[in-house]
Amino acid sequence: MPLLQVSSLSKSFGGVHAVRNVSFDVEKGMIKALIGPNGAGKTTLFNLVSGFVLPDAGEVRFDGRPIRGVQPWQVAAIGISRTFQNIKLFAGMTALENVMVGRHVRSRSGFLSSMLHLPSTWREEAEVRGRSLELMEFLGIAALADSEATSLAYGQQRAVELARALASEPRMVLLDEPAAGLNMRETAELARLIVRIRDRGVTVLLVEHDMSLVMDISDEVVVLSYGEKIAESDPRTVQKDPQVIRVYLGEEEC
């Protein structure tokens, strides 16, 4: 059974069909990419999967269970984590604290036990800190732990956001244009990182504009145009698809 099943999903805003009758599966342990020109509905599709937007029709199943009507904060608890197109780090907090928030669903201390600083609380706190640092180590950003997150360089902020998304030990991460704003060297680093994340057993679904990144690392690619799916296959085949070349590569190439 595929980890994520998107079936006949539709969503309109006013008269605009942002997503129209889109279906695809994401198998466990795969890197799948969603591509398409601006306004093709990629981010809307992401917001539908992560519970930020409710679909007009169709459904999303995660591990066989429908996630329709689930609150965004519950989506993290069932094992889907995400990053944002315009990086949304928590201002006024260090990089480490940002990552520690990512472990929210893996920890339990509430108001009372936190105020009383019970042994269970400080044990949990040490565990949260330890696991978060470990993850920052894995992503090569441990040295940034105590820096204010929003003052870091753009590429570093992306890495912190990635660490935060992974901190909940998700089964799947949704990466919304992870290479946006990165230079070529940073993009190449990111590509290696995404592959390593997949190798840790986390399924990856990404929306991306950077074609080289998509073609290098994706196992499968879904192409959207004006809210509809126009192709779905491995990167090589997609690149040769005449319709894809016409609506996407042909228009975008310059």
Place this chain on the structure above:
Amino acid sequence: MRPALLRQVAIFVAVFVALELLAVAGEKSFLLTQVTMSAYYTLVVLGLSLLMGYAGQISLGQAGFFALGGYTSAVLTTWDLAAQRSVGWVAGAARVGLLTSRTDAFGAQVLTVHPWPALACALLLTMTVAFVVGIPVLKLKGHYLAMATLGLGTIVYSIAVGTARLGAADGISGVPPFPLLPGIGVGGSMGGRIVNYYVACGILAAVMLLLLNLVHSRVGRALRAIHGAEDAASAMGVDTAHFKVRTFVLGAALAGLAGVLLTHFNGAIGPSEASIMKSVKYLAIVAVGGMGSLWGTLAASMVLNFLSLRGYFGTLDDAVFGAILIAVMLFAPQGILAIDLRRALRILRPARGAPAEPR
């Protein structure tokens, strides 16, 4: 305990002991009464600081919650049940120790609710009201809480000033002291001024410690995350409405607690405690201290409340706090502790030889 916290607690103890020694040595120990009252008012302000700085919400109902707590305790501890002594529930309550017999100011024997169960009722009531108001309002994004609590504050004030049972414009007096240990408690006749001062400081220190623990925990992180980027916080699994409601209820409970303690300390409470201007005053103090900065709030609250209680602002008290609020918002929105003094001085008097800063 974290080393930083240990140092902060040491400074807290040193400052308050020094204040006491100075006041006594200078034969001005009457000043300690206003410091004691300031300490209780600080509890209200700390709750608001947490709500504003950590959950990003504004409450204009802190005075309402203060009054709710204070009036509940005042009513229960002055309501003479002696005549109903034979009634079933009164007898039952007396048997399990919920009631206490004492001699009131006129020398009559009265039977009233003991201050401890009265405190429990007061806290339960404030927290329930906060919960009921907070649940629907805090599901919405934006500053709807400010409006809802403004309404709540107005309602509490109207009820206080318009109800004969609550003493109308006079309020309730003759509230007994709140006993903590034999000979130690909150109230004029309990151990005198200095004991009361240390009791208030102890309570303030305990609340401060609980709140500092809270902000340095998973909950504090979640709250700061909500403040920093609400969408991202909820994508990380933070149930944002739940955390906002809890923080609001905690802030209300602190206001209610302060209301109870100050009512027992003064032996009375009046409707002015519930007025909207009181809530605005608390808001101004939090702004001065820096939203979310608990130590800054504590310092600002002790100083400003003391000055206000000593009457330094005279009849212009409300105007002074209004002006403070405007000035802080204009010139130091992060609170006056966040002002970079060296930078401010440099602007006033540019150092010789150093190039002027580009504008």
